[in-house]
Amino acid sequence: MATLGIHKDFLLEFAKLEKPVQKRVHEVFGKFREHRHAGLHLEKLENPRDPRIRTIRVNKFMRGVVLAPDTGDSFLLLKVMAHDDAIAWALSHRATVNSATQGIELRDDVALEHAAASVRSATPAVDERLFTHVSDKELTRLGIDPDLLPLVRNFSDEAHLDALRKFLPEQQYDVLAGLAAGLTPDEVWRESVAVQTEHTPDAEIHPSIGDELAVAMARSQGRIALLSGPEELLDILSRPFDAWRVFLHPSQRRIAYRPSYSGSARVTGGPGTGKTVVALHRALHLARRLPTDAPDGAILLTTYTKDLAADLRGALELLIPDAPLRAKIRVVNVDALANQLVREDRGTPLAILTGQKEIHTRWKRIAQRLGLDLNDVFLDQEWRQVILAQDLRSPEAYLKASRSGRGTPLSPLRRAQVWRAVEGFTRELRDAGEWTFLQVSAEAARLLEPRTDRPFHHVVIDEAQDLHPAQWRMLRALVPEGPDDLFIAGDTHQRIYGYKVALRNLGITVTGRSHRLRVNYRTTHEILQWSTALLSNEKPDDMDGGTASLAGFRSVLRGGQPELHGSESRSGEIADLVAKVEQWVAGGVEAGEIGVAVRYLQLGKEIAQALEESGLPVCVLGSSQSTGDGVRIGTMHRMKGLEFRCVAVAGTNDGTVPLASALTPPEVDAQQHRDDLLGELNLLFVACTRAREALRVSWHGAPSPFLAL
Missing domain, CATH: 3.40.50.300 (P-loop containing nucleotide triphosphate hydrolases)
Structure with a gap:
């Protein structure tokens, strides 16, 4: 039975093709199960680096590039490009099998030969080379081709390695990027090499006799999707980005x-x-x-x-x-x-108290009634972060409880006062038949x-x-x-x-x-590097008694640098943002592939109005405009978990990011103030890393102190 392989990265490239071309690609390759490569009219090239790489006509202007051995019924779809570009790509590339993973790889021989020649003429000093700490034996064990060792040995820094990423075999680039990021050879083996062989043991591979390409593609799952029929091909090509995700x-x-x-x-x-x-x-x-x-x-x-x-x-x-x-x-x-x-247990619907302002008002009223000089914000946080967090059900339990992470110390008398306030608060809720979300979970x-x-x-x-x-x-x-x-x-x-x-x-x-x-x-190296720098001085916990780290965290994608833009006025910032969104759309980005993140919704609504006046569809998350396939506009909280080709983070002004009202005053609790600042910083980090290809961060007036990188 014939097998067609599609490289994961082709799915993103396919998603950007014009619809008529996409349709024609499916028509051409939809019959692969019924024909060998001769029936598919695969054309050989003159003097190719790899005679197994052929091209096929998609339409008058576009050609596909396919890896098709002389024996066997397996094909690997590599590219669909403009005619001349497809020919040039096919002539310069060669398919090889990685010595460590036994999976298939592609390498641009012409570009690598030019790169090797250029580094020979500018060899850096030994102490300036990137991989002096790794032996040739370790590099070859990790799958680096011996003929690439002279080139690898002359890399001076990560930028040098990154510049050759698109020419190097993908698996070998992953290995080198891991070593450059500080991982040991054994760590790279476990994370980039062993995982390939663990996933495709020999028992799972059943190729036709002599079909070496089928074996190599089977060992490359995770990079290559194997399709067994036209229905599966139609399914994956009908939603290429979703399939990629x-x-x-x-x-x-x-x-x-x-x-x-x-x-x-x-x-x-x-x-x-x-x-x-x-x-x-x-x-x-x-x-x-x-x-x-x-x-x-x-x-x-x-x-x-x-x-x-x-x-x-x-x-x-x-x-x-x-x-x-x-x-x-x-x-x-x-x-x-x-x-x-809880509703099923009680037999009645629950009235949930959701407004933080109303909750703080209740705490303030209770403190005043009891004659306590305790801040409403402090009381609410003490209840949520100590009492509810530890499921404390008595004043004795609270008196003995750890308050680790809380910055304001409390004497036994002050704890007794806090407990009186908590009893008053929960009694009010109970009498009113109301709950908070955390009470319901408890x-x-x-x-x-x-x-x-x-x-x-x-x-x-x-x-x-x-x-x-x-x-x-x-x-x-x-x-x-x-x-x-x-x-x-x-x-x-x-x-x-x-x-x-x-x-x-x-x-x-x-x-x-x-x-x-x-x-x-998801995110390009440039966006990731800029966004990660926001957190360079932070070491959060790992939820299990240790410290979380971004060491070795890296991207496999490349693109442009994030754009930072300041305006004198709010209206000026919005006008400039609209112009940028129009530019993205004119460049072929669908409106629904663009996200606009703001710290508070009112600014988002003003941006939505300006975009609509310019003729662009919008979708405001969390509002009556939350349906439709337009530019997605939402608060930074709403953007959590989403992703877009292009993202504009707007309104990153001093006083807005971080949002003053979201910060506990340092005189109330200095530790909580620091934690709140970190939460606001993480929020900006989350918003910026929603972008896949392009990121724009803007403000009016003075920029956020977080942007002083």
Whole structure:
């Protein structure tokens, strides 16, 4: 049976082709199962570097480039380009098999020969070379071609390596980038080499006799999608970007499809490293392994907001077209699930108090009534971050409790005063029949803990860094302890709500079952480098008693530098932003592929009005304009979990980013003030890393102090 392979990167290139060309590509390759390469009219080239690389006519102006050996029924679709560009590309490239992974690679021989010649004429001093700490033996063990060693030995810095990225074989570039980022050869072996061979053991490969290309493509899954028929081809080409999003790199696949974990497991990593995709695939893997009598909804896939839950639901539909299998996975956000559990127990709907301003007003009123000189913000934070976080149910328990992380010390007398205020606050809520979201989660955990029957077989949690301990206790109680009970994905560099947890203190142990992803597949190197510099002095916790790090965190994509733009006035900033969005659209970017992030919604609405007046469609997230396929405008909080080709982060003024009202006054609690500042910084980092190709950060008046890089 014929097999067609499509490289992951081709999916992004295909998404940018004009619709008539896309249609013609499908028509041409839709018949590959029925024909050998001769039937597909693959044309040989004169004096190619690799005679197996052929071209095929797509239309009058476009040609496809295909790797097609003389024997076997396997083909690898490499490119669809303008006629002359396709010929030039095909003549300069060669396909090889990586000596370490045995997977297929592509290399631009012509460009690499020119590069080798140029470095020979400008050899840096030994102490200025990038890989002096790695021996030739280690490099070849990691799959570096021996003929490339002289070139590799002359790299002077990471910029030199990055300049040759598009010419080097992809697997070999990954190895070199990992070494350049500070990983040891053994770490690179585990993360870039071993994961390839672990995923495709020999027992899983069944090629036709003599079909060496099929073997190499099978060993390259994670970079190459193998299609067995025209229906599968149509499916993947009808939604190329979506297919690219749920594509797993071997390092991700190793985590997602591990047969079983002996207990709870966790995956961490910076933005764009694929944590959510890993969580989705883990849910699929667990669904396939459920007992045949398992009910629908036996697996919970959850996150902290309903918007992110909706995104997970949509991605799951792309990943699992089989509706009965997909029904085994229930997708709902944590607060909605807690609300359902408590509502079912009480038999009545719950009135949720959501406005932070109203909550603070109540605390202030209670403090005044009790004659306490305690700040309303301080009281609310003490209740949420100490009392609810530790599930303290008596004044004696509170008196003995640790207040680690709180900056203002409290004497026993002051603790007694705080407890009186808490009793008054919760009594008011109870008398009014009202709840806060965290109270509901705490109550749901109390209802679940004595039960012997738990609602779910497995729980998969995305964006875990923003969950409160009360929510964690509920999640722990939703599933019995045992193999594959909890699968956790998160990144504390993206924590925006300030809730710090130690999983082990909540009965969740991930020791020996924790994995870190280091490669960003979404954001360009330039955007990632600029955004990461925002956090260069920060070392957040890792949710398990250690410190999180972005060491070795890198991108595989390249693009332009982020654009920073200041204006004198608010109206001037908006006008300049509209002009930039118009420029992106004129350059071929769809309106729905553009995101505009703001710190507060009013500015977003003004930007939306200006864009509409210029004739551009808009979609304001979280408002009545939240439907439609226009430029997506939302607060930085709303942008969490989303991604766009182009992102404009607007209104990054001093006093707005960080937002003054979001900061605890230092005289109230100095430690909380520092934590709030970090949360605002993380929020800016999250907004900037939503961009895949282009990032623009703007302000009017004085810029944010965060931008003083």
